[in-house]
Amino acid sequence: MVTFFFTLLILIPIAVAIDISEKIDNFLEHADLGFYQIVDEYYKNFIIYYANTFMPLALFIAVILFTSKLSNNTEIIAINNAKVSFTRFLYPYFIGATLITILSLVMNHFVVPKSSTTRKKFEKEYINNRRQQQEFKFVSDFSLQLTDSTYIFIKNFNTESNAGYDFTSELYDGLELKTKLVADNIRYNKKDSTFTVQNWRLRKIYKDRDSIFSGNKIDTVFNFTPKDLIYKSALSQEMTSDELYKFIEVSKKRGVKNLNAYLVEFHKRTSLPIASYILTIIAVALAFRKRRGGTGVNLAIGIGLMFVYVFLMKISEVLGAVAGVNSLLYVWMPNIFFGCVAIYLYYNARK
Structure with missing residues (x-):
């Protein structure tokens, strides 16, 4: 020894x-x-x-x-x-x-x-x-399964300013699409853990008709945070094993x-x-x-x-x-x- x-x-x-x-x-x-x-x-x-x-x-x-x-x-x-x-x-x-x-x-x-x-x-x-820092700053063309029936898609997201654009959220019932939310811009509010979507369009699909809503700005809640969008192997070194195991299990359920x-x-x-x-x-x-x-x-x-x-x-x-x-x-x-x-x-x- x-x-x-x-x-x-x-x-x-x-x-x-x-x-x-x-x-x-x-x-x-x-x-x-x-x-x-x-x-x-x-x-x-x-x-x-x-x-x-x-x-x-x-x-x-x-x-x-x-x-x-x-x-x-x-x-x-x-x-x-x-x-x-x-x-x-x-x-x-x-x-x-x-x-x-x-x-x-x-x-x-x-x-x-x-x-x-x-x-x-x-x-x-x-x-x-700066180049190394940019790798963790921007997320592009990202999709995530939040639950068994909810999926999100983001064209580009800045994890430093907590803002992105071309956001889509889809809710399914089995294989049938029930609700689709599209927004030009999305921003995460760290203070109350909500998201602000701008220039949004919501489409609800029923058996014999569709309902379409739109607006300039609305606050809503999603089951993710900007940290969940970053999938860099270097981040795994910063998690204790129990945190890493939970992260892997949650990510599997989300369809990563x-x-x-x-x-x-x-x-x-x-x-x-x-x-x-x-x-x-x-x-x-x-x-x-x-x-x-x-x-x-x-x-x-x-x-x-x-x-x-x-x-x-x-x-x-x-x-x-x-x-x-x-x-x-x-x-x-x-x-x-x-x-x-x-x-x-x-x-x-x-x-």
Whole structure:
């Protein structure tokens, strides 16, 4: 555990130093931005995010370093001569891996999303360029199913001014259209959670006739807010797991077509901490035997495998976010592959 935290404390300052060198110009552009605000709103949450991200890597390196030291001091030979099995030898490692997995699960599901909200808000205000900000500002050609029978369509909506144009609301009874509201402009009133529609036309369809009404301006209520119109995968990082799960379930009912980017984020929060067990077995099996070249060879092999794992993880996240695929399977694919490697190394090490 000491080696794990020491490795983590080595990796974090490197990440902070690289980030400072990239963003120092952005900080200097804002005269009102003080040192304490940068540390409190950005780098405190930056460290939380990357400490959680680096946990599997730090654990993997720590196990290799610690086990290689035992091997180089011939302590493992003494343990083998005492007829201690490889499975029994793994017990303390799994206790450590369990503690880190629990810590990582709590961080992933609750702590990191809350800290990401503050960090993203800071980035939006002081770091992101105008083009990145525009992605979250405008929503175009958007449709949403509010209930089993109510659908809305919006041509364009500005989430900053809470105003849009070319709005349509349709109410169905089964497959039959019953009511259709069309408005040139729509505005959300945050104070009382109502919508103001302008230049509206309401059509009610009956069995033998239609009734058409129109007007200049009217206030009404809809079962959505401007926040529900934004479906960007980056927003999933700011939700705790229970919020994200509810968001996915509500979005499914509303007929949102592709939620795989959100599902990838949801599944990743569990798959990454569980990888601690797999990486622990691989690291112990690699460093269990005394090698010519010592710790350096074990560390080189370990870091090489870690890069392969990170590479596969990133590919699986991208493929898992594609519409129509099983995101759960893709997110867990690196763990499945390396789990097979871990099982092979485990049985080989037992011999």
